[in-house]
Amino acid sequence: MSPEDKRTMGLRERKKAKAMAAVQMHALRLFRELGYNATTVEQIAEAAEISPSTFFRYFPAKEDVLLRDNYDPVLVAAFEAQPSSLSPLQAVRRAFVSAIADMSADELAIVRERDQLIVSVPELRAAALNNLTQTMQLIAELVAKRVGRKPDDAAVRTFAGAVIGVNISVMLYYAEHPDADFAELLDEALSKLEAGLPL
Amino acid sequence: MSPEDKRTMGLRERKKAKAMAAVQMHALRLFRELGYNATTVEQIAEAAEISPSTFFRYFPAKEDVLLRDNYDPVLVAAFEAQPSSLSPLQAVRRAFVSAIADMSADELAIVRERDQLIVSVPELRAAALNNLTQTMQLIAELVAKRVGRKPDDAAVRTFAGAVIGVNISVMLYYAEHPDADFAELLDEALSKLEAGLPL
DNA sequence: TTAAAATTTGACAGTAACTATCAAAATAAA
DNA sequence: TTTATTTTGATAGTTACTGTCAAATTTTAA
Numbered sequence: 220m221s222p223e224d225k226r227t228m229g230l231r232e233r234k235k236a237k238a239m240a241a242v243q244m245h246a247l248r249l250f251r252e253l254g255y256n257a258t259t260v261e262q263i264a265e266a267a268e269i270s271p272s273t274f275f276r277y278f279p280a281k282e283d284v285l286l287r288d289n290y291d292p293v294l295v296a297a298f299e300a301q302p303s304s305l306s307p308l309q310a311v312r313r314a315f316v317s318a319i320a321d322m323s324a325d326e327l328a329i330v331r332e333r334d335q336l337i338v339s340v341p342e343l344r345a346a347a348l349n350n351l352t353q354t355m356q357l358i359a360e361l362v363a364k365r366v367g368r369k370p371d372d373a374a375v376r377t378f379a380g381a382v383i384g385v386n387i388s389v390m391l392y393y394a395e396h397p398d399a400d401f402a403e404l405l406d407e408a409l410s411k412l413e414a415g416l417p418l
Numbered sequence: 419m420s421p422e423d424k425r426t427m428g429l430r431e432r433k434k435a436k437a438m439a440a441v442q443m444h445a446l447r448l449f450r451e452l453g454y455n456a457t458t459v460e461q462i463a464e465a466a467e468i469s470p471s472t473f474f475r476y477f478p479a480k481e482d483v484l485l486r487d488n489y490d491p492v493l494v495a496a497f498e499a500q501p502s503s504l505s506p507l508q509a510v511r512r513a514f515v516s517a518i519a520d521m522s523a524d525e526l527a528i529v530r531e532r533d534q535l536i537v538s539v540p541e542l543r544a545a546a547l548n549n550l551t552q553t554m555q556l557i558a559e560l561v562a563k564r565v566g567r568k569p570d571d572a573a574v575r576t577f578a579g580a581v582i583g584v585n586i587s588v589m590l591y592y593a594e595h596p597d598a599d600f601a602e603l604l605d606e607a608l609s610k611l612e613a614g615l616p617l
Numbered sequence: 618t619t620a621a622a623a624t625t626t627g628a629c630a631g632t633a634a635c636t637a638t639c640a641a642a643a644t645a646a647a
Numbered sequence: 648t649t650t651a652t653t654t655t656g657a658t659a660g661t662t663a664c665t666g667t668c669a670a671a672t673t674t675t676a677a
Binding site: 306307308341344345346348349351352355362366368371373374375376377378379380381382383384385386387388389391392404407408411412415416417418 | 505506507540543544545547548550551554561565567570572573574575576577578579580581582583584585586587588590591606607610611614615616617
Binding site for chain 1: 626
């Protein structure tokens with residue numbers, strides 16, 4: 220099987236991906252019905268008709284069944300699609316907003332539900348924040364490339380930190396005001412950062 | 419015992435605080451010697467000569483034995499000691515720096531060791547980030563009071579988010595460059611935020 | 618189509634972080 | 648000292664997670 224991404228392999232992986240998505244669906248439903256902590260991995264596995272062993276083969280920890288997503292490539296694409304005439308902060312801002320705008324209503328509903336769960340369950344919140352750390356690194360790399368610096372440049376790191384911090388503050392607020400428009404909240408917050416955090 | 423903080427009660431609580439500090443000491447030592455995950459709560463309890471039950475009575479989770487600290491009041495005091503002529507961001511910046519400057523060399527050494535452990539162990543990192551969320555709320559409250567707005571004001575929240583985000587980026591960097599001066603790193607990072615995140 | 622090889626799965630056993638409970642021990646109040 | 652209150656530790660149980668291995672499945676080769 221030297222040709223790395225053979226059609227067969229693609230099939231195999233696609234099947235796996237489908238199974239994982241099913242597990243995630245069942246998990247989200249159970250979390251909604253019973254609460255996160257009251258739902259055991261065993262129950263999720265049973266609902267998805269897999270063994271607990273397989274669950275942990277798919278997801279290294281219980282939290283991951285809720286937290287795993289594929290937004291990174293979306294963000295990267297959205298960022299790199301921004302015209303180079305924009306400042307880095309403007310580019311990040313528009314990338315976020317356009318990435319959200321590209322989501323369907325169904326996706327957005329799931330994002331909202333996930334966000335509420337994440338913020339309200341300490342373990343999930345902690346793990347999600349940990350993930351944001353990687354997103355921070357990602358932003359640092361994207362911005363570094365754009366402005367021709369190294370990702371560990373102090374200014375670049377600080378930039379990425381501030382952006383992620385603003386994201387966190389929006390996430391926390393949104394969880395308690397789910398009727399607000401997430402994209403709008405984020406857009407406004409980043410515009411304030413752009414304006415030098417006026418008070 | 420109507421007079422709430424009787425001397426006797428103070429004694430009792432002081433004793434407890436001392437016991438807890440001893441547990442933390444032993445835990446840190448064991449983490450250093452064996453690694454965080456390889457150290458069991460049972461071992462910590464044994465070293466500190468308490469029962470595992472008591473450990474969990476002191477610290478709700480294993481992580482807390484490393485993460486619990488009392489820097490909040492220090493930060494509050496440092497912030498409120500800043501002259502009102504300073505901008506909120508300047509005040510926060512100086513508050514952080516002066517709070518760090520007030521620490522002894524021993525304290526700083528522990529901070530460094532803790533920081534390295536926290537950043538390198540995912541569970542600790544996640545829990546620490548979760549704690550920073552509370553610090554974010556604290557900053558929002560302090561700043562809100564200072565500028566006469568509500569803590570959930572959008573500008574205030576965004577401000578606090580950016581500040582915490584910058585803190586996180588510094589923490590992550592410092593863990594991998596422990597020879598750097600933490601206060602200086604933070605001071606520079608916050609100055610960049612003040613300058614509008616130049617790139 | 619069938620046989621061999623590689624991968625995935627599930628069953629089983631085990632560890633360690635917690636939780637709940639309750640009687641014994643230490644401490645405070647009377 | 649005696650009584651009341653709080654703190655502790657022992658015990659038992661739950662659940663997230665890990666490692667191992669044979670059975671089942673799937674892929675490749677014949």
